[in-house]
Amino acid sequence: MNTKNKELFLKNINDYFGKYADRYIELMNESVRSAFFLNEKKASRDEIFELIDFKYEGSSLTNKSFYYLDNSIGKSKAYELGLIYPQDIESSLPTTFIDTDNIRMAIDLCAAPGGKSINILNRLNDDVLYIANDINYKRALILKNNLERLGLDAIVTSNKIEYYRDNFKGLFDLVILDVPCSGEGMIRKYPEILDEYSDENIDALSYKQEILLDEAYELLNEGGKLLYSTCTYAYKEDEDQIIKFLNKHQDMKLIELPKLDNINKLNGTIKLSPLNDTEGQFMALLIKDGHPSIKEYKYYKQIKNDLVKKFIKDNLIIDDYYLYNIKDDYYLSLKPLIKIDYNILNYGIYLGQIKNNRFEPAHNLYRSNSLKGKYKYVYELNLKEYDDFISGKELKISDDDNYYLLTYKNHSLGFGKLSKGILKNKYPKGLRRVV
Numbered sequence: 307m308n309t310k311n312k313e314l315f316l317k318n319i320n321d322y323f324g325k326y327a328d329r330y331i332e333l334m335n336e337s338v339r340s341a342f343f344l345n346e347k348k349a350s351r352d353e354i355f356e357l358i359d360f361k362y363e364g365s366s367l368t369n370k371s372f373y374y375l376d377n378s379i380g381k382s383k384a385y386e387l388g389l390i391y392p393q394d395i396e397s398s399l400p401t402t403f404i405d406t407d408n409i410r411m412a413i414d415l416c417a418a419p420g421g422k423s424i425n426i427l428n429r430l431n432d433d434v435l436y437i438a439n440d441i442n443y444k445r446a447l448i449l450k451n452n453l454e455r456l457g458l459d460a461i462v463t464s465n466k467i468e469y470y471r472d473n474f475k476g477l478f479d480l481v482i483l484d485v486p487c488s489g490e491g492m493i494r495k496y497p498e499i500l501d502e503y504s505d506e507n508i509d510a511l512s513y514k515q516e517i518l519l520d521e522a523y524e525l526l527n528e529g530g531k532l533l534y535s536t537c538t539y540a541y542k543e544d545e546d547q548i549i550k551f552l553n554k555h556q557d558m559k560l561i562e563l564p565k566l567d568n569i570n571k572l573n574g575t576i577k578l579s580p581l582n583d584t585e586g587q588f589m590a591l592l593i594k595d596g597h598p599s600i601k602e603y604k605y606y607k608q609i610k611n612d613l614v615k616k617f618i619k620d621n622l623i624i625d626d627y628y629l630y631n632i633k634d635d636y637y638l639s640l641k642p643l644i645k646i647d648y649n650i651l652n653y654g655i656y657l658g659q660i661k662n663n664r665f666e667p668a669h670n671l672y673r674s675n676s677l678k679g680k681y682k683y684v685y686e687l688n689l690k691e692y693d694d695f696i697s698g699k700e701l702k703i704s705d706d707d708n709y710y711l712l713t714y715k716n717h718s719l720g721f722g723k724l725s726k727g728i729l730k731n732k733y734p735k736g737l738r739r740v741v
């Protein structure tokens with residue numbers, strides 16, 4: 307470990323934590339507690355707990371997340387079925403303070419791997435138009451997969467924020483900005499963060515965050531809310547950043563958050579740390595003056611494709627929907643979608659592809675919560691069939707030839723194609739595991 311960086315970190319901790327610094331340093335040697343978030347968009351709390359087979363414990367900060375006490379979570383059915391999302395308590399907290407009334411359009415600008423989007427999508431109405439963006443394409447792919455696993459529909463993109471600033475000014479009722487930061491609050495969990503730790507790095511990140519905040523501001527509708535968060539303690543990235551922002555943008559005000567800590571120096575914001583039995587997280591919620599106005603935006607052009615329409619008619623019970631394509635990929639949405647020009651990874655619900663004049667449905671289509679109850683052919687797996695399916699095996703089922711949604715305890719898992727009594731396994735190879 308880099309001793310010079312560690313010394314700087316300890317010096318800064320003394321500055322941030324004052325009389326609590328010794329306690330903080332003691333807590334640095336205690337083990338980190340990991341947690342999971344309940345995806346109540348997919349199932350009720352009781353249904354979720356029925357499928358949790360590992361030990362867990364509640365948190366005094368939230369009733370939507372729980373600490374887990376062993377590491378088998380990734381192999382649990384609750385995880386595979388998208389009923390839970392592994393996420394530490396402190397990161398699941400910021401969105402809980404957002405009043406979701408009057409939100410019609412929302413964007414998460416730095417969304418990967420998806421925690422905050424998952425939290426807020428759990429609370430937003432299904433008719434909200436939601437964009438989850440991350441500039442890093444590989445991370446945006448993980449974001450897309452996480453949203454898909456939880457069955458949460460969103461437009462997923464990998465664009466620069468400038469793109470949105472230049473094309474969608476003033477459009478959003480909610481902007482989430484969970485910025486890249488120096489990560490002081492994660493050093494207990496990932497000590498290697500210290501390798502990059504320096505005053506220069508904090509300055510560079512603070513400068514970058516200031517630009518991102520100014521771009522985020524441009525996206526806000528009147529009355530729009532901006533959630534800013536970091537996982538660091540540095541004033542330049544946290545309180546001072548917000549003070550500078552408020553001075554620059556006089557039409558922005560802080561929404562006062564409950565007092566949960568004794569270390570932050572800007573009233574109304576929250577700075578969590580191991581003193582709260584969490585890792586570090588700073589959060590500030592801001593609102594722009596004025597009354598929200600309904601803004602016009604360009605809709606994506608719908609397409610008509612007989613092959614895809616026939617597939618929908620044969621397999622789904624829906625009348626009103628919007629159909630889109632990006633080259634050979636087809637997407638369905640239950641609401642009209644905004645036109646985004648490029649770098650789209652998902653556009654509502656990914657339906658599938660046309661290959662050799664045949665339509666091949668996709669896994670995403672069979673995971674979406676908004677299509678719950680709308681599949682014509684559903685097959686409920688027993689425990690043995692669940693294990694076989696998740697391992698990639700074919701199943702023997704006597705029923706009519708069709709594509710089937712496969713459920714376990716009524717929760718969608720994936721799909722297969724039944725032909726002459728053999729169900730071809732369509733569970734994505736990357737998700738399979740040997741049971």
Ligand SMILES: C[S@@+](CC[C@H](N)C(=O)[O-])C[C@H]1O[C@@H](n2cnc3c(N)ncnc32)[C@H](O)[C@@H]1O
Nearest residue numbers: 416417418419420421422440441442484485486
């Ligand atoms: C703290 S992480 C976000 C975590 C995420 N909000 C969550 O809750 O899971 C910061 C993210 O910002 C992304 N990022 C960095 N610079 C960006 C930029 N200019 N525009 C958009 N995303 C950016 C990074 O790729 C990284 O995924």
